[in-house]
Amino acid sequence: xxxxxxxxxxxxxxxxxxxxxxxxxxxxxxxxxxxxxxxxxxxxxxxxxxxxxxxxxxxxxxxxxxxxxxxxxxxxxxxxxxxxxxxxxxxxxxxxxxxxxxxxxxxxxxxxxxxxxxxxxxxxxxxxxxxxxxxxxxxxxxxxxxxxxxxxxxxxxxxxxxxxxxxxxxxxxxxxxxxxxxxxxxxxxxxxxxxxxxxxxxxxxxxxxxxxxxxxx
Amino acid sequence: xxxxxxxxxxxxxxxxxxxxxxxxxxxxxxxxxxxxxxxxxxxxxxxxxxxxxxxxxxxxxxxxxxxxxxxxxxxxxxxxxxxxxxxxxxxxxxxxxxxxxxxxxxxxxxxxxxxxxxxxxxxxxxxxxxxxxxxxxxxxxxxxxxxxxxxxxxxxxxxxxxxxxxxxxxxxxxxxxxxxxxxxxxxxxxxxxxxxxxxxxxxxxxxxxxxxxxxxx
DNA sequence: CGGGGGCTTGAGGCCACTCAACGATAGTGG
DNA sequence: CCACTATCGTTGAGTGGCCTCAAGCCCCCG
Numbered sequence: 001x002x003x004x005x006x007x008x009x010x011x012x013x014x015x016x017x018x019x020x021x022x023x024x025x026x027x028x029x030x031x032x033x034x035x036x037x038x039x040x041x042x043x044x045x046x047x048x049x050x051x052x053x054x055x056x057x058x059x060x061x062x063x064x065x066x067x068x069x070x071x072x073x074x075x076x077x078x079x080x081x082x083x084x085x086x087x088x089x090x091x092x093x094x095x096x097x098x099x100x101x102x103x104x105x106x107x108x109x110x111x112x113x114x115x116x117x118x119x120x121x122x123x124x125x126x127x128x129x130x131x132x133x134x135x136x137x138x139x140x141x142x143x144x145x146x147x148x149x150x151x152x153x154x155x156x157x158x159x160x161x162x163x164x165x166x167x168x169x170x171x172x173x174x175x176x177x178x179x180x181x182x183x184x185x186x187x188x189x190x191x192x193x194x195x196x197x198x199x200x201x202x203x204x205x206x207x208x209x210x211x212x213x214x215x216x217x
Numbered sequence: 218x219x220x221x222x223x224x225x226x227x228x229x230x231x232x233x234x235x236x237x238x239x240x241x242x243x244x245x246x247x248x249x250x251x252x253x254x255x256x257x258x259x260x261x262x263x264x265x266x267x268x269x270x271x272x273x274x275x276x277x278x279x280x281x282x283x284x285x286x287x288x289x290x291x292x293x294x295x296x297x298x299x300x301x302x303x304x305x306x307x308x309x310x311x312x313x314x315x316x317x318x319x320x321x322x323x324x325x326x327x328x329x330x331x332x333x334x335x336x337x338x339x340x341x342x343x344x345x346x347x348x349x350x351x352x353x354x355x356x357x358x359x360x361x362x363x364x365x366x367x368x369x370x371x372x373x374x375x376x377x378x379x380x381x382x383x384x385x386x387x388x389x390x391x392x393x394x395x396x397x398x399x400x401x402x403x404x405x406x407x408x409x410x411x412x413x414x415x416x417x418x419x420x421x422x423x424x425x426x427x428x429x430x431x432x433x434x
Numbered sequence: 435c436g437g438g439g440g441c442t443t444g445a446g447g448c449c450a451c452t453c454a455a456c457g458a459t460a461g462t463g464g
Numbered sequence: 465c466c467a468c469t470a471t472c473g474t475t476g477a478g479t480g481g482c483c484t485c486a487a488g489c490c491c492c493c494g
Contacts, residue, residue: 393483396483397482398483
């Protein structure tokens with residue numbers, strides 16, 4: 001029943017869920033925390049509107065964003081009793097919340113539910129595995145190319161996409177500095193691989209997917 | 218029933234499993250491939266003897282090792298129908314194999330089985346999340362310190378541990394070069410934090426866990 | 435005893451980082 | 465309505481941490 005919820009247009013399935021578990025909705029202003037590392041993990045979340053970053057910090061403030069959660073994505077799954085991440089709203093965001101408790105309850109009777117949880121956890125794991133390759137072995141330009149392809153795939157609608165996150169967020173996702181991210185994006189622009197829409201540097205059109213994919217080895 | 222199999226001393230539980238699914242054992246010589254990326258994922262594996270590396274490659278040969286699987290570890294879980302990485306025996310290795318098919322069959326009747334698969338997949342995910350922080354944000358010295366603490370935790374028995382993997386493997390796990398790994402390990406030696414046993418640089422005693430943990434922020 | 439693999443160590447180079455300045459935009463309060 | 469400020473992004477100059485290239489040692493194994 002939760003299966004496919006991570007795909008944007010499967011929100012319909014959510015209706016079926018509501019008859020069985022407690023689903024609530026909650027709004028989070030730009031920049032506010034949804035949950036913190038080491039807090040008890042009482043809920044599972046789905047993005048209805050907006051975007052979320054989840055990250056870990058080192059003691060001196062260095063930050064690694066593990067994933068961006070966009071509309072339709074389910075997150076808060078990989079956690080045990082306690083969250084392993086901090087999650088924050090990147091922009092004004094609405095989330096659907098499901099109590100873990102009630103999910104457990106259903107899961108005991110309905111094997112399909114656990115199976116769906118397993119499927120979603122697997123896809124989180126696969127994303128993490130791909131990201132390890134990026135962080136460990138790709139150059140700055142390759143990282144940015146991979147990132148843009150991911151965002152193009154996940155949020156392009158009318159031939160372009162609008163990034164909800166800042167250059168700093170992108171940098172902390174890619175293991176770079178914000179200056180490097182800026183430089184590499186502009187190098188792709190100079191090569192004619194992408195274009196900016198209007199004055200806003202967050203709206204991007206990918207002109208040449210193939211060359212972008214070749215940079216992303 | 219599979220729960221806890223990832224912990225070294227839970228091999229006992231494996232006996233209970235054998236009555237229900239087809240479990241076979243297989244040996245792999247040092248350096249041989251267990252499965253390749255994009256091959257069909259027909260089995261789930263558990264290390265009985267030896268050690269395994271699983272990795273991804275870029276087209277030009279750059280390699281990122283995502284995890285080392287040691288005695289007791291279960292792997293091959295995060296995969297869908299097709300493997301997402303290559304697995305190789307680091308040393309001569311014996312594995313227990315369970316057909317995915319028969320696992321699926323049991324899982325349909327026994328919700329506990331899926332639950333255990335979910336738990337193990339989660340712990341793989343958490344390892345990957347920690348590793349993203351390492352690859353994205355830690356310095357060379359911090360990476361090596363984190364690695365040594367992990368190995369100390371996972372394979373110390375008589376006050377020391379013997380690394381099954383080469384410097385090159387460690388480097389590809391930590392996103393460094395083998396030369397850098399060598400230099401950083403020796404810096405820890407020079408600081409009196411660790412010692413080598415006999416002539417073999419793979420047998421290590423950690424003398425000062427606390428200082429090692431402080432380097433690993 | 436010759437050859438190869440694994441590890442160490444040194445010298446030099448480069449890619450991404452640091453530090454800094456600047457422009458543009460949005461939100462705020464007088 | 466307009467400073468004022470904060471945030472965000474870009475761009476340049478210089479630095480440094482890790483990589484590259486290279487040589488040499490040790491051990492194992494044929």
